[in-house]
Amino acid sequence: MDTKQGVLDILNDLTGEDLSDQMDENIFDNGLMDSMASVQMLLSLQEKFDIDVPVSEFKRAEWDTPNKIVAKVESLENE
Amino acid sequence: MNFNFINLQPYSNPQYFIYLMIALIPIILGLYFGHRFKTYEAIFSIVFLFLIFDGSHWQQGVNLLIWLVYEFILTFAYQYYRHHGKNKTWVFSLAVILAIIPLAAVKYLTAFPDNSIGFVIGFLGISYVTFKTVQVIMEMRDGAIKKVDPVTYARFLLFFPTISSGPIDRYRRFKKDYEKVPTRDAYITDLQYAVRYLFQGFLYKFVIGWFFGTYWLPKITASALVVGNANGGLKLSWWVLAYMYCYSMYLFFDFAGYSLFAVSISYFMGIHTPMNFNKPFISKNIKDFWNRWHMTLSFWFRDYIYMRFSFFAMKKKLFKNRIRLSQVSYFLLFLIQGFWHGLTWYYIVYGIFHASAICINDMWLRFKGKHKKQIPSNKFTEWFAIFLTFNVVCFSFLIFSGFLSQLWFGWK
Numbered sequence: 001m002d003t004k005q006g007v008l009d010i011l012n013d014l015t016g017e018d019l020s021d022q023m024d025e026n027i028f029d030n031g032l033m034d035s036m037a038s039v040q041m042l043l044s045l046q047e048k049f050d051i052d053v054p055v056s057e058f059k060r061a062e063w064d065t066p067n068k069i070v071a072k073v074e075s076l077e078n079e
Numbered sequence: 080m081n082f083n084f085i086n087l088q089p090y091s092n093p094q095y096f097i098y099l100m101i102a103l104i105p106i107i108l109g110l111y112f113g114h115r116f117k118t119y120e121a122i123f124s125i126v127f128l129f130l131i132f133d134g135s136h137w138q139q140g141v142n143l144l145i146w147l148v149y150e151f152i153l154t155f156a157y158q159y160y161r162h163h164g165k166n167k168t169w170v171f172s173l174a175v176i177l178a179i180i181p182l183a184a185v186k187y188l189t190a191f192p193d194n195s196i197g198f199v200i201g202f203l204g205i206s207y208v209t210f211k212t213v214q215v216i217m218e219m220r221d222g223a224i225k226k227v228d229p230v231t232y233a234r235f236l237l238f239f240p241t242i243s244s245g246p247i248d249r250y251r252r253f254k255k256d257y258e259k260v261p262t263r264d265a266y267i268t269d270l271q272y273a274v275r276y277l278f279q280g281f282l283y284k285f286v287i288g289w290f291f292g293t294y295w296l297p298k299i300t301a302s303a304l305v306v307g308n309a310n311g312g313l314k315l316s317w318w319v320l321a322y323m324y325c326y327s328m329y330l331f332f333d334f335a336g337y338s339l340f341a342v343s344i345s346y347f348m349g350i351h352t353p354m355n356f357n358k359p360f361i362s363k364n365i366k367d368f369w370n371r372w373h374m375t376l377s378f379w380f381r382d383y384i385y386m387r388f389s390f391f392a393m394k395k396k397l398f399k400n401r402i403r404l405s406q407v408s409y410f411l412l413f414l415i416q417g418f419w420h421g422l423t424w425y426y427i428v429y430g431i432f433h434a435s436a437i438c439i440n441d442m443w444l445r446f447k448g449k450h451k452k453q454i455p456s457n458k459f460t461e462w463f464a465i466f467l468t469f470n471v472v473c474f475s476f477l478i479f480s481g482f483l484s485q486l487w488f489g490w491k
Contacts, residue, residue: 016448031444034366035381036405039389054221055386 003049003077007070010044023067028060038063051076086134087127088203089243090284090340096277102126103347107270110349115260120348124239131203131243138199146181146205147236150212151229153177154219158227161219171220178216182209182419190422204243206419208236210379215250217383224250231257238352240344244337246355246375256350266349273346276339284336291329299325300482307486314486323477330476331359334373359472363464365433365440368472385412405441410434420479429479436471 011019015032019025027033033041038060042053053076063069087095102123109116132140157174185201215232218224227250235253261269299321307314338355345352353375362368369377389408391397398404410431417430447454477483481491 035386036389036401036408039386039393040401042390043393054223055382055390056218056221056223058382058386 003073004070006048007045007066007073010041010048011066011069013044014041019066023070024065026064027066028064033064041069045073049073049077085130086136087130089127089131089239090280090337093285099127099344103344106348110260110266111263113260113263115349121234124234124237127239128237128242131239136203139202142199143202143205146202146208147233149181150178150208150236151232154212154215154227154232155229157216158219161222166220171216174216175213178212179209182206186419186422207242207245207247210247210376211236211250214247214379214383217387218250228254238345238350240348240350241341241352244334244341246338246341246353247379248350248352248375252353253350261349269346269349269351273343276343276346280336280339280343282336283332283339288329288332288336291325292333295325296322296329300485303482304486319477319482319486322480322482323473326480326482327473327476330480331356360469361465362468362472363461364444364468365436365471366444368468369433369437372472380412380416384415385409388412402441402445406434406438409437413437423481423484425478425481425484429475432475432478436475 008018008020011017011027014037015027017032019027019032038058039055042055042058045051045053051073053072063072087098089095105116105119106123109119129140132143153174157170160170181201182205185205188196188200215224215227219227231254232250234257235248235250238248238253241248299318303316303318303322306316306318310316335356342352342354355373355375357371357374359368359372362371369381385408388411389404392404392408393401398407413430413434414427415430416433417427420426420429485491
């Protein structure tokens with residue numbers, strides 16, 4: 001499965017917006033995401049990609065743009 | 080029993096900074112020339128810790144040592160358990176509960192009237208060291224912390240610039256700084272920040288904070304009590320409003336000033352203790368406010384209570400509705416924070432007030448998201464949002480201050 005598309009689908013479910021043209025947009029600063037949405041995102045990512053992301057590993061600054069999320073998921077998939 | 084030692088409470092007066100700067104010189108020179116003198120740093124920390132907890136405060140010092148031994152046994156027992164590949168939820172919950180028990184007991188016992196308990200309870204900064212311990216246990220549970228080094232752990236818990244009131248650092252972040260020596264360029268930048276924060280701290284705590292807290296606040300308090308008692312009823316007057324703004328300013332400048340000192344001294348030591356405040360009074364809503372006010376505490380509550388509880392509840396599908404879940408989590412977070420401040424009605428009400436405010440804020444944000452086209456957004460609405468948030472926040476601090484209790488019931 002294409003990681004980028006998978007991440008964008010999850011973000012689309014959460015925010016109601018297609019973010020494919022704003023891959024470097026900070027989605028916390030613009031109010032699209034908050035803590036509750038990130039919890040849901042982590043759960044969805046775990047289900048979809050079969051990766052393990054403990055809450056401890058969630059640092060906002062490392063997950064705040066679609067591109068960063070894709071990169072994180074890819075690195076966790078390769079572990 | 081009392082020893083005739085000098086006792087120095089952290090950052091309390093100008094002499095303290097003179098002693099501190101003299102003691103820092105070897106550390107500064109060391110880091111500048113590429114060495115971290117860990118032994119000297121340890122002695123330096125122990126001396127300044129001793130100065131906090133000696134003399135008339137010696138019983139607190141004993142309590143600190145007992146607490147430290149207890150939490151060390153707990154942390155390393157849990158680590159031993161985790162190293163055997165086990166990760167039961169009940170063991171984890173038990174470890175967290177045991178870690179919190181001393182703090183909970185202190186909060187409970189200090190709710191009694193003064194002197195009704197025959198011994199000294201707790202010690203300065205017990206909350207902040209407890210938060211650090213709980214954080215380490217939670218990250219061990221997640222496997223994010225694999226191995227706790229006893230010496231680094233002790234240094235982390237007892238890091239003296241932040242021991243009394245934070246900011247609350249994170250173990251993994253602290254360890255990274257503590258184990259390396261910054262490059263000369265990086266350290267020169269650190270020193271620039273350290274000096275700037277130090278002087279900003281002086282301005283905040285000893286000048287602006289002093290005017291609001293020591294100069295104006297007692298006068299306003301006296302007037303508000305006199306006029307309130309003459310008015311009767313709810314005893315409200317314009318003085319209460321003046322108290323609200325004056326106290327809010329005092330609270331910010333005093334605490335932000337203190338936090339700046341703690342961050343400044345950390346930077347002198349090449350440790351990037353996180354900032355606690357980021358212009359909280361220009362927040363455009365309550366959520367934004369909590370990302371700017373006492374940040375290391377609110378992020379601690381966000382990461383270790385709100386997110387963990389939500390994650391757990393969502394995974395177990397305890398709530399059908401995500402909005403309901405977020406509201407429950409907010410109430411949980413702010414009620415715990417209220418109880419942590421103290422077992423008094425106004426701290427609990429303060430917690431409920433903020434939980435309600437943030438839920439209303441979320442409702443508004445959802446409404447706004449659905450009606451983007453109809454709702455105007457311009458410079459005026461931005462200023463109005465800041466103005467409204469500021470007043471909601473100041474009102475919450477009026478509750479927090481306990482002044483209403485003093486006005487209505489004659490006690491705080």
